[in-house]
Amino acid sequence: MKKQPLAYRMRPKKIEEIIGQQHLISKGKLLHRMVKANHLSSMILYGPPGTGKTSIATAIAGSTDTHYKLLNAVVHNKKDMEIVVEEAKMSGKLILILDEVHRLDKGKQDFLLPFLEKGLLTLIGATTANPYHAINPAIRSRCQIFELHPLQPEDIKEAILRAVHDQSDGLGTYNVDIDEDALNHLAIACGGDVRTALNALELAVLSSKESDGKITIDLKTAEECIQKKSFTHDKNGDGHYDVLSAFQKSIRGSDVDAALHYLGRLIEVGDLTSISRRLLVTAYEDIGLANPQAGPRALAAIEVAERVGFPEARIPLANTVIELCLSPKSNSAYKALDHALADIRKGHTGEIPSHLKDAHYQGAKDLGRGVDYKYPHDYEHGWVKQQYLPDRLKNKTYYQPKTTGKFEQALSEIYNKLK
Structure with a gap:
């Protein structure tokens, strides 16, 4: 059995091996042009967990003829960065891949900046945090910003099948047979996180017995091996504010079904406080004088929701969301x-x-x-x-x-x- 996790072993080594993110790496896009020209500028890759930030960073670096080092802004200290700089001086240029770049403290940042300015180091930062909120402007202004999106189920399927058949880094030596239902479940249940899907696949293979010279992964096994991850929602991150924004805009746009969908997301993470605040704001900002009773009625529903708690709180909330959606709208006041x-x-x-x-x-x-x-x-x-x-x-x-x-x-x- 190989020591590193499957997801780590299956990281792409060249830009051509990257799955998904075609808006960044397809032919003619800036990242693709930079790699083909063998001329990288410093950049920050950001997006939800499991979208391949570090993988893309290593694939980009591996596609050039420049040596690269991988560090973590939290784990590695200034001394580690001094060693990297010395290596860069010896080789003339070096790519520094820095995980959790938003956690780079002032001392490390002040140390790195001159070498970024001189071009001795090319920084590829990876982060789940929006760089416009979380990264110091001194670093951000010297970097191109690239946003990664959650992978689609078809992308996840491609990654799973690649891992199943890969003889050197994947599970090809196990002769794995994964049925369509199991493949679909892993691709959807991972919520766009390829790492989660590959970890579940590896667990399924290693915990299953061989029969007739092969290991069969069925739906039941897949369900047991993956913790369902329906969507990414970090209460302190972009995902949270994006859902709240979509929630209010759906009510403003009178789309009942969309508003209920985003309400469901907020209920799923138990965020009654944010729901309450957004409903009250919406009642007065978007419904306003077109239906003045919307505000008091929303407040009454929120008070009921707070009193009964979840799961029953969803009932008055659903009533209020539908009423606000279908109310006439006015922002005149x-x-x-x-x-x-x-x-x-x-x-x-x-x-x-x-x-x-x-x-x-x-x-x-x-x-x-x-x-x-x-x-x-x-x-x-x-x-x-x-x-x-x-x-x-x-x-x-x-x-x-x-x-x-x-x-x-x-x-x-x-x-x-x-x-």
């Missing part, structure tokens, strides 16, 4: 406020009209405060025409009513009449 705030921040304010100023003190009248103020309740219909905005803004209009809901239609009629 907060947009009106944003326009007013924009004026204020630009210095467009002006003096408050004297008749609106506080007159509840002795001598206010002598200063002209509150004089000529017309008390609306003293007039028919509780309204009287008078100026409220400062002189320099007196003709300004901020509120642009929409007519997507009956409530705001009524508000619009009143607003236009008063104007």
Whole structure:
């Protein structure tokens, strides 16, 4: 039995062996052109676990005639990096593949920067964290950024079958026969993580007995050997905020099925706090005056959800999501406020009209405060025409009513009449 895990042994050694990520490595793409020109620039590869960041990094480096070293920003210290730099000085150039590059501390970073500047080192960083959030600008500005996507089931199948038949690094010497159902299950259950799929395959092969000169992997064995990983969701990472963004945008776009899908993802990880906050924001940001009861009703549903907890909490949440999706939409209220705030921040304010100023003190009248103020309740219909905005803004209009809901239609009629 080989000592290294199957997933490690099956890492591609040349760019042509990389599975998936065709948006980066197919012919004509920048990464492919850089390798073929044998002229790499520093880069950062980022994406979810198991998408092949380190594998692609080693394959890229292995496709050139430049020596490379693989380090980890957490495990390896500054002394290890000094050794790499000395090797680079001896060879004239070296590629440094740095796992978890977002964890590079200031001391290591300050040490490496001059050698990146001189071109003595070419950095290929690998990280699961969005480099625009997690990596120091001094490093990031010197690197090309490439995002890796989760592999599709067909890509995973290709990796599995390659491992099954590979005689040198794979499982070809075991004469493995994997049936279609087992292959499909591994490809889907791994959630786009090829490492998970290959680890499960290796466990299945090594834990199965040979019969008639071969090892057969059926669906039952595959199910036992893989821990189902339906999707990647890190509460502190991009995946979390991407799901929340898609959740709100699906409600805003009135797509009930999509909104329920993303709600399901958030429920699956038990994130009631994020669900609650996003529903309340959506009720006021996107439904707004088109259906003013959406906010209070969403809050009531959230309070029920918090009181009963999961799994029952999903019931009021589902009701609220469907109602918000199918409600008329309006963002006119907060947009009106944003326009007013924009004026204020630009210095467009002006003096408050004297008749609106506080007159509840002795001598206010002598200063002209509150004089000529017309008390609306003293007039028919509780309204009287008078100026409220400062002189320099007196003709300004901020509120642009929409007519997507009956409530705001009524508000619009009143607003236009008063104007």
